[in-house]
């Protein structure tokens with residue numbers, strides 16, 4: 001799979017990773033085979049990053065147990081996020097995340113949706129200084145107001161940001177992604193398949209043929225159409241997608257192979273999708 005370097009380091013990440021589908025949080029009735037197959041398929045296809053579940057629920061997700069059984073902790077690049085309010089609660093949350101994932105140091109810890117930054121960002125800086133995490137950053141999705149993130153990036157230069165960026169939501173591409181590129185900040189793109197419509201991207205393209213010219217950038221599916229649009233922005237280090245189907249992991253990982261669209265083609269892709 002294509003890789004991109006984390007700015008300022010010699011470490012490269014494969015450009016497509018996995019998000020946190022429900023089977024990583026709650027075992028499906030069929031048991032562990034499905035979530036393990038999702039992870040193994042990503043690994044077999046050259047993926048390495050898992051954006052682990054956000055621990056919204058009081059119960060600890062099963063992802064850590066699965067990774068331990070599969071012996072993959074060291075091989076994978078694992079992220080975690082503070083998804084709770086309160087300084088002490090945030091620290092307890094990180095401890096729980098690390099204990100569950102059993103990865104020391106953690107690869108990347110973020111403040112989810114930039115909540116209570118005055119409390120949580122100093123915690124992440126302390127953890128990084130103490131060697132408990134290699135990279136730190138913030139996530140911000142489901143917004144079109146990037147002013148807080150922009151100010152934060154300029155003031156603190158985090159190692160990573162995680163932002164929404166897609167054909168339907170290219171707003172972060174206006175100022176945030178160029179700023180990340182100029183400042184040496186790695187970017188994880190999310191929400192590849194969200195639109196403003198409840199049916200989402202796949203509702204929009206259902207029953208529609210891929211344009212023939214998609215073959216010019218080795219695109220075989222609508223999922224890859226969206227992911228290759230994202231990845232053709234060089235500011236993105238990688239993208240993560242969420243799926244509970246092995247065939248969709250295969251589909252999405254394949255977006256990390258082959259050619260990417262050029263600038264003119266990107267424009268054509270956006271016009272095409274918006275015309276559907």
Ligand SMILES: NC(=O)c1ccc[n+]([C@@H]2O[C@H](COP(=O)([O-])OP(=O)(O)OC[C@H]3O[C@@H](n4cnc5c(N)ncnc54)[C@H](OP(=O)(O)O)[C@@H]3O)[C@@H](O)[C@H]2O)c1
Nearest residue numbers: 019020051139141190191192193223241242243244248251
């Ligand atoms: N603020 C934050 O920190 C934040 C916010 C949003 C997302 N994220 C991260 O990003 C990850 C991805 O979330 P997202 O919102 O960006 O979701 P997404 O990947 O854009 O969309 C997931 C949806 O697309 C479907 N799908 C995935 N691949 C497909 C394929 N090849 N063909 C057809 N359908 C496909 C999935 O259904 P199936 O299960 O049926 O495949 C699921 O319904 C999350 O798990 C999380 O790790 C973080």
